Amino acid sequence: MPYFERDGIRFHFQERGTGAPFVFQHGLGGDTNQIVELYTPPPGIRLIALDARAHGATQPLGDTTLLQFSTLADDLIALLDHLSLTTAVVGGISMGAGVALALAMRCPQRLRGIILSRPAWLDQPLPPNLLVYPAIAWLLRTFGAEEGRLRFMASGAYAQMLAAAPDAAAALLGQFEQAQAAERVARLERMPLDCPCTSLATCSGLAVSALILATRQDPIHPFEFAEELARVMPAASLVEVTSKSVDRERHRHDVQTAIDAFLVNIVAREREGR
Secondary structure, X not given: OOEEEEOOEEEEXXXXXXXXXXXXXXXXXXXHHHHHHHOOOOOEEEXXXXXXXXXXXXXXXXXXXXXXXXXXXXXXXXXXXXXXXOOEEEEEEOHHHHHHHHHHHHOHHXXXXXXXXXXXXXXXXXXXXXXXXXXXXXXXXXXXHXXXXXXXXXXXXXXXXXXXXXXXXXXXXXXXXXXXXXOOOHHHHHHHHOOOOOOHXXXXXXXXXXXXXXXXXXXXXXXXHHHHHHHHOOOXXXXXXXXXXXXXXXHHHHHHHHHHHHHHHHHHHHHOOO
């Protein structure tokens, strides 16, 4: 299994396919399997997925005060350097979208393009849509994974989410079921308290081509966040995809189709020298 080391942490990543590099980052509490199960690289695309610090097979936990978007963006830059990649298309889901945006703000010269799938952060820490994560963290710290899960299932927050978006409710339950959920609870406490950029106005300077994917039936990932990013990023296009709560397979198909088209366009323009 491929690894590299940084900050005393052994980072795990996966690769699929060959060709133009596309680094796709998972969401909060997820891992590289979330990526490789969602997206299959077409011929000519090299998919690279990293287990972020405090996630997946990346060990040990490390300094929890570094669980912030700037650090995770630097981890992605370290991955690019490890793979001797000067540039790549970089994207992510939810937290991963925030990491990709943070990387774009720090090192835009490393990007061929950026893909933000279901963004959950803008320029404010702890937005209302993410209040559930510190609540889950408290349950994990207080009761542990098994008892915390039962108590969350009995809560009004879970009942509301289940009624509005069953897949999002299942994903929240999954926070209790992930490996080392209790030991890695700091990720649920610290990441929601950060944000990818200091001001949305700064995104207006990002000239890199951008694809923003959003769904309307997902309270954790408001459609309005995607609209706002598409409004301020000058080279961004917004594509609505089917909610996983409506049809998981259709969601996967929509994401695959939209990303494929975006990547094909990036590669074609580079070949033409534009």
